[in-house]
Amino acid sequence: MKKLLPLLLIAAITSCKQKEYNADLLVKNGLVYTVNDKFTTADAFVVNAGKIVAVGKADSLEDIYHAKTVIDAQGKPVYPGFIDAHAHFYNYGLNLQTANLVGTQSWEAVLDTVNSFATRNADGWIVGRGWDQNDWKVKNFPEKTLLDSLFPLRPVILTRIDGHAAIVNQAALNIAGVKPGQTIVGGKIEMINGKLTGILVDNAVGIVTRKIPSPTEQMTQDALLGAQNNCFAVGLTTVDDCGLDYQMVNTIDQLQRKGSLKMRIYAMLSDRPENYDYLFKRGAFKSPGLNVRAFKVYADGALGSRGACLLKDYADSAKWRGFLLSDRKHFEEVAQNIYDKGFQMCTHAIGDSANRAILQIYANLLKGKNDRRWRIEHAQIVSPDDVKYFADNNIVPSVQPTHATSDMVWALKRLGDPRIKTAYAYKDLMNTNGWIPLGTDFPVENINPLYTFYAAVVRKDLEGRPANGFQMENALSRVEALKGMTIWAAKSNFEEAEKGSIEVGKYADFVILDQDIMKVKGGELPNVKVLSTYVNGEKVYEKK
Structure with missing residues (x-):
C-alpha cells in the first residue's frame, strides 16, 4: 500500500498537467476557408496570444491543445477577417454625427431631412452628406434658394455622396468669402446668370469646409468608436483609411493602446506639406493595429459630379472634360519625393486622362518591375492604351466593385x-498583375464587404439589376473576390505575412457567417449575415 500511494500521486499530478491550458481558443466544426496559397479548407484552428498556432482537423488538434475557450462553429463557414482596401473610416464616423442624406429621392426630400436634423441639433453648422442628383427625377444639380429661405443665418453644407461636390447656403458662402466670378484651380464654383448657385465642386468645396470648426476630442473619439462598431458588425477587421492628417496617427495609436479601438487601420496621409514633413522626419510607423507608410493623392474628381478628368468630352456635356485637381508638375514632384523617401503612393484617379497622367508619372519613376506596390485608387476608366502600365511597373489597381453597380445606371450617359467598355474593368485590371485589392470607398458606398463580394461576382445592384449583370466579362470569380477582400487587400498594404488568411503565425482575425458565400446562390449573397467577428482571437461582435 505504501508503494501504491506514490504511484497514485504521480498519476494525479500527471493528469493535472495534461489538463493545463496551452491555448486560448479552439474553433472547431467549421468550414474554414484558410485562403492560403492552395486555397485549402480546414475544420478547426487554434489561437494563442492573439495569433493562430495550428490549423487542421479538430480531432487531431484536440489531442494536442487544451483551450480555455472552445467555439463549436456547427458547420458554419469561417473566413479570414475582411479587409477594406479603400475606405474613409474616420470621416464615416464623423458622418454618423451629421444629417444622413443617402437615398433621398429629391431635393425636397433632402431639405426635409436637413430641416428635421436642424431641429434636433439647434446650434452650429448644419452638415450633411449623401445626396445624389442621379437618383432624382430631375437629375440636375440643385440650387440654394430654398436652402437660403430655410436657413438665412445658420451656415449649411451638404456634401454629395462621392464627397467631390457640395451645396452650401449663402450664410456659408459669406463666412468663406466666396464671391461671384471667383475661380480656383482644380475646382468649380458654379454660377447661373451671374449668381452663385451654392454648388461647389472638388477643390472649391474646401474653401467652405476649412471654415467649419474642428471636431472636439470627444467627437473624434465617438467617430472612431462608432465607425468601429459598425465595421465589426459587417465582418471588417482591417480598414485602409485613405486621407488622414498626421495628428490622427497619435489619436488612433492612443485609443488602440488603451484597448478601446481594436480595429486595425492602414492609414494613408493626405497630400499636404505638413503630412509629408511629419512622416519624412519620423519614418514609417508600425504597431499591431496601425500601419502608416503611405500617402493619398487626388488626381481628379468623380464621374457623378463630372469632375473626373477625361481624354474626350463628356457624352452628356459637350466641351467639358473635367480637370486635374493640381497641375502635372505637382504630381511629379510629390511622386519623386515619395519615391526618394521609400514610401507608398496611392493616387485617386477616376477619368482616363487622370489615369494616364498618373500611370505615366509612376512609370517614369518605377522603371519596370519592382515591389513598391504603388497604387491607383479606383482606376475607374482606363484607356486600353494605358493598361500596360500596370503590369510593366507592378502598379496596383485598387478598386471598389460597388461603384460599378451604383454608377452603371448613369455612367453610360x-x-x-x-x-x-473601358470602365469598371476589374477582371482586366486583375489580370495585369494576377491580383487585385477590393474595397468599398465607404461612406461613398455601403460599408458591407459582402456587398463588395456580390458586386464583384454578380455585377448587379441590390435590386438584382440588370438581369444578366453589368459587363459580365469583367466579373471576378468567387475565389478572386474573396482573395481581393482578404489576402490581396493585405498584400496591397505590405501586410500579407501577418493577416489576410487563416495560417499559423498570423493574427487571429476571422469572421463566421450564417451562409457560405462561396456556394450560396448569387442572388442570396446580399442577405448573408455576420454571426460573429474576432480580432486577435477576441470576440468583438456577435449577432443578437
Whole structure:
C-alpha cells in the first residue's frame, strides 16, 4: 500500500498537467476557408496570444491543445477577417454625427431631412452628406434658394455622396468669402446668370469646409468608436483609411493602446506639406493595429459630379472634360519625393486622362518591375492604351466593385459607347498583375464587404439589376473576390505575412457567417449575415 500511494500521486499530478491550458481558443466544426496559397479548407484552428498556432482537423488538434475557450462553429463557414482596401473610416464616423442624406429621392426630400436634423441639433453648422442628383427625377444639380429661405443665418453644407461636390447656403458662402466670378484651380464654383448657385465642386468645396470648426476630442473619439462598431458588425477587421492628417496617427495609436479601438487601420496621409514633413522626419510607423507608410493623392474628381478628368468630352456635356485637381508638375514632384523617401503612393484617379497622367508619372519613376506596390485608387476608366502600365511597373489597381453597380445606371450617359467598355474593368485590371485589392470607398458606398463580394461576382445592384449583370466579362470569380477582400487587400498594404488568411503565425482575425458565400446562390449573397467577428482571437461582435 505504501508503494501504491506514490504511484497514485504521480498519476494525479500527471493528469493535472495534461489538463493545463496551452491555448486560448479552439474553433472547431467549421468550414474554414484558410485562403492560403492552395486555397485549402480546414475544420478547426487554434489561437494563442492573439495569433493562430495550428490549423487542421479538430480531432487531431484536440489531442494536442487544451483551450480555455472552445467555439463549436456547427458547420458554419469561417473566413479570414475582411479587409477594406479603400475606405474613409474616420470621416464615416464623423458622418454618423451629421444629417444622413443617402437615398433621398429629391431635393425636397433632402431639405426635409436637413430641416428635421436642424431641429434636433439647434446650434452650429448644419452638415450633411449623401445626396445624389442621379437618383432624382430631375437629375440636375440643385440650387440654394430654398436652402437660403430655410436657413438665412445658420451656415449649411451638404456634401454629395462621392464627397467631390457640395451645396452650401449663402450664410456659408459669406463666412468663406466666396464671391461671384471667383475661380480656383482644380475646382468649380458654379454660377447661373451671374449668381452663385451654392454648388461647389472638388477643390472649391474646401474653401467652405476649412471654415467649419474642428471636431472636439470627444467627437473624434465617438467617430472612431462608432465607425468601429459598425465595421465589426459587417465582418471588417482591417480598414485602409485613405486621407488622414498626421495628428490622427497619435489619436488612433492612443485609443488602440488603451484597448478601446481594436480595429486595425492602414492609414494613408493626405497630400499636404505638413503630412509629408511629419512622416519624412519620423519614418514609417508600425504597431499591431496601425500601419502608416503611405500617402493619398487626388488626381481628379468623380464621374457623378463630372469632375473626373477625361481624354474626350463628356457624352452628356459637350466641351467639358473635367480637370486635374493640381497641375502635372505637382504630381511629379510629390511622386519623386515619395519615391526618394521609400514610401507608398496611392493616387485617386477616376477619368482616363487622370489615369494616364498618373500611370505615366509612376512609370517614369518605377522603371519596370519592382515591389513598391504603388497604387491607383479606383482606376475607374482606363484607356486600353494605358493598361500596360500596370503590369510593366507592378502598379496596383485598387478598386471598389460597388461603384460599378451604383454608377452603371448613369455612367453610360457620362461616357457613351465604346468608352463605357473601358470602365469598371476589374477582371482586366486583375489580370495585369494576377491580383487585385477590393474595397468599398465607404461612406461613398455601403460599408458591407459582402456587398463588395456580390458586386464583384454578380455585377448587379441590390435590386438584382440588370438581369444578366453589368459587363459580365469583367466579373471576378468567387475565389478572386474573396482573395481581393482578404489576402490581396493585405498584400496591397505590405501586410500579407501577418493577416489576410487563416495560417499559423498570423493574427487571429476571422469572421463566421450564417451562409457560405462561396456556394450560396448569387442572388442570396446580399442577405448573408455576420454571426460573429474576432480580432486577435477576441470576440468583438456577435449577432443578437
